[in-house]
Amino acid sequence: MSAQSLPQVIIIGRPNVGKSTLWNRLVGKRLALVDDQPGVTRDRRVGEAHLLGLDFAIVDTAGWEDDDPASLPGRMRAQTEAALVGAAVALFVIDARAGVTPLDEEISRWLRTSKVPVVLVANKVEGRQGDSGLYEAFALGLGEPVGVSAEHGEGMGDLFEALLPLLNGYQADLDAAEEEDEENGPLKLAIVGRPNAGKSTLINRLLGQDRLLVGPEAGITRDSIAVEWEWTDPKSGETLPVRLIDTAGMRKRAKVNDKLERLAVQDARHAVDFAEVVVLLLDATLGLEHQDLKIASMVLEEGRALVIAINKWDIAEGPSGLFNGIRTALEDGLSQVKGVPLVAVSAVTGKGTDQLIEAAFALRELWSKRVSTGQLNRWFDHALEANPPPAPGGKRIKLRYITQAKTRPPGFAIFGTRLDLLPESYRRYLVNGIRREMGFDGVPIRLNLRSAKNPFAPE
Numbered sequence: 001m002s003a004q005s006l007p008q009v010i011i012i013g014r015p016n017v018g019k020s021t022l023w024n025r026l027v028g029k030r031l032a033l034v035d036d037q038p039g040v041t042r043d044r045r046v047g048e049a050h051l052l053g054l055d056f057a058i059v060d061t062a063g064w065e066d067d068d069p070a071s072l073p074g075r076m077r078a079q080t081e082a083a084l085v086g087a088a089v090a091l092f093v094i095d096a097r098a099g100v101t102p103l104d105e106e107i108s109r110w111l112r113t114s115k116v117p118v119v120l121v122a123n124k125v126e127g128r129q130g131d132s133g134l135y136e137a138f139a140l141g142l143g144e145p146v147g148v149s150a151e152h153g154e155g156m157g158d159l160f161e162a163l164l165p166l167l168n169g170y171q172a173d174l175d176a177a178e179e180e181d182e183e184n185g186p187l188k189l190a191i192v193g194r195p196n197a198g199k200s201t202l203i204n205r206l207l208g209q210d211r212l213l214v215g216p217e218a219g220i221t222r223d224s225i226a227v228e229w230e231w232t233d234p235k236s237g238e239t240l241p242v243r244l245i246d247t248a249g250m251r252k253r254a255k256v257n258d259k260l261e262r263l264a265v266q267d268a269r270h271a272v273d274f275a276e277v278v279v280l281l282l283d284a285t286l287g288l289e290h291q292d293l294k295i296a297s298m299v300l301e302e303g304r305a306l307v308i309a310i311n312k313w314d315i316a317e318g319p320s321g322l323f324n325g326i327r328t329a330l331e332d333g334l335s336q337v338k339g340v341p342l343v344a345v346s347a348v349t350g351k352g353t354d355q356l357i358e359a360a361f362a363l364r365e366l367w368s369k370r371v372s373t374g375q376l377n378r379w380f381d382h383a384l385e386a387n388p389p390p391a392p393g394g395k396r397i398k399l400r401y402i403t404q405a406k407t408r409p410p411g412f413a414i415f416g417t418r419l420d421l422l423p424e425s426y427r428r429y430l431v432n433g434i435r436r437e438m439g440f441d442g443v444p445i446r447l448n449l450r451s452a453k454n455p456f457a458p459e
Helices: 019-027 070-083 102-112 131-140 155-182 201-207 259-274 290-301 320-332 352-366 373-386 425-436
Strands: 009-013 045-051 054-060 089-095 118-123 185-195 225-232 240-248 277-283 304-312 342-346 398-407 411-417 444-451
Touching: 009 019, 009 070, 009 342, 019 045, 019 054, 019 118, 045 155, 054 155, 054 398, 070 102, 089 102, 089 131, 102 131, 102 201, 118 131, 118 155, 155 290, 155 373, 155 411, 155 444, 185 201, 185 259, 185 290, 185 352, 201 240, 201 352, 259 290, 277 290, 277 352, 277 373, 304 320, 304 352, 320 342, 342 352, 373 398, 373 425, 425 444
Parallel strands: 009 054, 009 089, 089 118, 185 240, 185 277, 277 304, 304 342, 411 444
Antiparallel strands: 045 054, 225 240, 398 411
C-alpha cells in the first residue's frame, strides 16, 4: 500500500530534538540523514511506518525556528505549517534531556490552535536522564507526554498506545480494504497429512480429472503442487476461485531417512506458510494417530486456519463411533484451539467434499475477522470484573485495555503493568474468552502483553 493512501502522522519540533531519528525508527530504515548539527532536514520527507500493526505515513519536517518568513529557516517553518494541513495526527517532539524551551512553548501554543490531534513525545529518555524534562512537559498543556528513545527504540509500545485511538478508525478502514482484496482472491487451500491418506486422490476428485499422479504406493507426491480451480457453491450457485496445494506425506521424523523425502517434507511445511486454510487429511481406516496431532499443532503454530477431514469414509467401520472418538481425541490433543471443524469425506465417491470447501471458506472469513476496539474493551471490562487478575506478592497486575493489532491470524495486544507476572492460566482465560465471546471458534489466536515503559503510567 502506498504512503499516499495511508493516514498521515507529521513529526514537528524545534531543531535537533531527534525528529529524523524517530522517523527512521518508525520507517524501519536509516533513510533520513541524521547529525548533531541542527537544520539537517529542510524538506518534508514521507515514509511508510509500521508500528505493532498500525500502518501510517510518517512525515519528517524541518526544525521549527522563529525566524523571518523570508529567510531559509522561515521558509522551512512554512513547509512544516503546510504539512500539518490534512494530517491525521501530529507528533510534537521535545528533547527531554534539554527540558522545555521557550521555542517548545511557542510551538505548543500554535499546535493548540490546530484541529489536528497532538501526541507529545519526549525523546532521549534512555537511562532516565530525561525524567526532569518529562515532568516539565506536562506544563505544555498537550496531555501526558510519551517518553521514548528514538535512538534505542525504547517506548515504542507507549507511542503505539497513544496513536491507536487516534488512528484506529483509519486502520480499520485499511484492514477492511486489504481483507476484502484477500477474500475476493482465490482461497489458498493446502492439503496435508501422512503418506497415503489420499491427498492427491482428493484433489483429483475436486478437479474432476486425474490431474495428480496417484497409486497405492506411499510417497508418490514429492513436490508441493498448486492447481487453480473454481468451486461452485451448491447452495448459492456462486463460483469461487480456489488454489489447491497438494503436499508430500509427512511421516515421523525418525522414519524419514531418504534425503529426497526430507526435502519433500520441508517443501510441504513451506506450502503451509503460503496457505490461508490447511486441510489435515486423516485415514479413516487408521483413525487419529500421534503424527496427525503433531501435524495439526504445526499448522496452528504457523497461524494457519485448520480443517480436519476424515478420508476413506466409504470404507470406514463403525463410522459414528469413529467420528465421535476422533472429535474427543482432537479436543484433548488440540487444547490450544477449540472448535476446529471436522468433516467426513470420501475422495473416491466425492462424499462430503462440498461441505469441506464450504467449511474452508467460512474458516478463512473468521481468520480474517476484525473486532472493533470498543466491542473488545466492553468484553474485556466484564472479563476482568468476573475474574480479576491475581496480585502476586500483594501487588496488583493492572490490565488497562485491549486492541486487535492484526488479522490472518487474529492477533490481540493487551496493555498494562507487571504483565511479566501474569500466570499462563489467566492468559488462557483471556484467549478462551476472546474465542468464545468474539466468535473466533476454530482459528488460532495470538495474544501479546505489552507493559508501559512510561514512568508516569499508573501502576
